[in-house]
Amino acid sequence: MGQNDIRVGVDIGGTFTDVALLHPGGLTTGKVLTEYSQPEQAIIDAIVKAAGDAGVGLGEIGQVIHGTTLVTNALIERRGAKTALITTEGFRDVIEMRSENRFEQYDLNLTLPVPLVPREHRFTLSERMAPEGEVLLPLDPGEVEAMVERIRDGGFEAVAIGLIHAYANDAHEVAMGAALRTAMPGLSVSLSSVISPQMRELPRFNTVIANAYVQPRVADYLGRLVARLGDIGVTAPVFMLHSGGGLISVETAAQQPVRLLESGPAGGAIFAADLARAHGLDKVLSFDMGGTTAKICLIEEGAPKTANTFEVARTYRFKKGSGMTVSTPVVEMVEIGAGGGSIASIDSLGRLQVGPRSAGSEPGPASYGRGGEDPTVTDANLLLGRLDPENFAGGSIPLLPDRAEAVAARLELSPHDAAFGITELVDENMANAARVHTVENGRDIEHFTMIAFGGGAPLHACRLCEKLGIRAALVPPGAGVGSAIGFLKAPFSFEASRGLFQRLDAFDAGAVNEALEALEAEARAFVEEGAEGAETAVRLTAQMRYSGQGWEIPVLLERKRFGADDVAMILAAFETAYRTLFGRIIEGLPVEITNWVLSVSTVLPKVKPVAHQSGGSPAPVIRTRRFYDAALRAHVDASEVDRASMTVGMTVEGPAIIVESETSTIVTTAYRAIAQSDGALLLLAKETRE
Known part of the structure; x- marks a missing residue:
């Protein structure tokens, strides 16, 4: 393995920034808390930590692959550039009229997404193309000059140009864009015929506006990141994972940042797809649960399901139809507010609910002791005995059970009942989302194998399988940083x-x-x-x-x-x-x-097939711990096993807790875990024929 083969993947999530470093000695992984004010600092910290742990010099790194939530967050939080839209006369209000779909039919106070560009910043040209590309009304050069002056006088940082039927003939968009760039070389200009040259003006306009809105901010961020990496001695080229599951250059990403909308979750789907190919699995349900959200994706014949449209910035965070539809290639997945930091509360009807709000990394769950005042899923898992307070995140974040108990009292339940209610509700929400997603795609979920990764998924995988009727699940090695590892396996x-x-x-x-x-x-x-x-x-x-x-x-x-x-x-x-x-x-x-x-x-390299292991000698037990088995509605005495001590074929009968530095795998009473030759854990329902 030479220098060019030393590669690092870094994924910024809502709570943790994950790193995976591939080097001659193997794979070194780790986590650091995400810094919202300076996301590039978390990347630097993560790379320095991983390189130090691996004994690799920073100058030896040959490639950096990065995925980010910056684009999505900028759209949700409305932290983008002052943007203008230039469109065809008569189509100024397309993005506000939307599709007239009522995603909540009986809600009289329905809240629709506010357009990224207010009406006073949307301008029109008297031009027109036909659907076949013929010019029906030529573009007036005098009108172009007047539009340039209007943009200049308005002090805009970015301009989105979306003209009717530009996908069929881009001449008018190109002319308008060229005039703006000539007059204002520093202006960010995005053309719909470049960013999304497809039929349907609503998603096309939304997409080019979203690209223009975030482009200055993303370009600045990526420029800072490359410079900071150079400052610490990492001179390797930087590539970005786009939302469709492939790699693009940092320069392309800076020009078309809308392609980065779901880059982090896409890495997780690639990670799961690679494991599915190695294990010869044709039907896989990818389950990625981190600190903020849970993502579910179908993987068939070794490839994740993809789509060409995606909703972002939903007003009802996880309600389909309530967001801004953009047309960009994306790995298709269901995302729900069910991460470790998801906050539990009592709604106006006195019902327990979890999410969509998250404690994130700042301040984090109450048990982190960093100022969190709300009960979260992590706090609930701690109270149910599923987490070791002394060994969370490899011992880097000691958990405080007394703080978890104190905030659970806010739910007007006993700490135990509150914790059980939170975890059971989260598991049912995830199970329901998985059922709906598979049915919408014409599939029967019982025939799928689950691949569980992310810091939270191994804690919930067995219970989720019980609810869905899934007989087998895999917890891959490095599950806690699956998306970052997926970056290293992505194609260009x-x-x-x-x-x-x-x-x-x-x-x-x-x-x-x-x-x-x-x-x-x-x-x-x-x-x-x-x-x-x-x-x-x-x-x-x-x-x-x-x-x-x-x-x-x-x-x-x-x-x-x-x-x-x-x-x-x-x-x-x-x-x-x-x-x-x-x-x-x-x-x-x-x-x-x-x-x-x-x-x-x-073309991806061929994976090495993994021979199925059906069980062998029992794994060595460190000690016995108690956790609450939701299916039995009872506390059970569970064996605690160090995952690193498990050799190929070793078996752990549930109930058990398999611990590692980045997560823990809960094996419920109804399942057993079997170590596979690639380091994965196969969770198998006990009555399943092996």
Whole structure:
């Protein structure tokens, strides 16, 4: 292993900043608390700590891979640039009118997201393109000059340009953007035809606005990060994990930061997908529970499920439909407020509720002793005996049971009842989210294997499996910093898209092939920034629907170029995908293609298959501890086992607690844990045939 093979992944979460350093001696991982005011400081601290633990010089690091929640947080907290929107006359209020969907049908006081750009900062041009790209109303040069002066006089830091049908012809957007950049070279200008060249003006406008809004802040942050790394001797190139699960250069990320929206959670999905391939699992439920949220993702045939739209900045934090829809490639997952720092309270009807508010890292759960005054999931797990107060986070954060008991009294329950109620409610919320997500994708959850990682997931995995009827779960090595490890396993990739509306009965293969060639060239150019000469794979998806429907479904196509005789093949692929989702097809309706999506990614190295271990000698027990087994509604005497002492095939019968520096795995009475050859723990229901 040379210098270029020493790589470090760093993931900033809402509570912890996780680090994973791959070096000649193996993999060194760790956690530090996230600093909200200076997120780059936590990265520096984490890298310095990991390098010191591994005995690696900072100058020896050959690559830094980073994922961040900065973009999402900036949109949620409205901490972006002063932004203007330039659009076509008559479409100024699209982002405020939204889709007219009432996500809470009977709420008379419904709160909708406030647009990132207020109405007085939204300006229009008298121009118009047709859906096929013809110029219906030319752009007036005098109007362009007047718009430049208006932007200059307004003191704007960023401008989003979203003109109608710019995905079909970008000439007017390019001309307006060029005029602004010439007059104000320091201005951040984002074009919808570059950021999201797809049909549907609402998500396209939202996406280009979100990009412009955060671009100055993200570019400044990434510039500071690279400079600070250089100051401590890390001169390696920095790459970012984008929300679709691949790596892009820091320069691309600075220009298109909207692609970073879900970069941290995407790392976790890659981590789980890599483990699924190694264990030969075709149907996996990825369960990532950290300090602030829990994320659930479906992984089939070794790849996480992806989507082209995503909601951010929800007014009802985890309510689908209440956010701002952006169109950018993203690993599709369900996110709920069920992290270790999620705060419990009593609502106006006297019911116990958990989340969506989180104590985060500042001040953190009450048991941290850092000023937290609210009961959290971590406090509840401590009171139920699932956490060792002397050995939390490797002993770096001593927990205070008396503080957890004191804040539990606020819930007007005994400390034990409050703790049980909090954990059981969180587990049921997560189970329900998993059920809904799998049903929406036409799957039966009982046939899946769970992969649990993140600091909180191993504590809750067995109970979640009990609720879902899942018989087997895997807790991988390094589970506490799974997303950071996932960064090290991510391919270089870029996804390009284009709106090109066609009915299948009028399919124009020439126009489609021309568009696909341009998309592939665009995607390859970005991939070669970080992986020139590497073997690549191309993935093509058509967004399709029946004529008259209001939304499309993604249809994966094997062929990358088409002839007129391929219409039957495309139709068959659409009907297969439609039947999988909805159970039937609709006979007699014409089919349409709205958007094409093409991604290029480097080919991942083949994983080493892991032979299944069905059990062997019992693992050595450190001591006996008591914890509360929710399924039995009783305290049980549990064996405490050091995970590092478990060799291949060793078995731990539940109830048990398997401890390590970054998390603990709770093995309930109904399960047993078996050490696998790659260091993973297989949690298996006892009545399951091995």
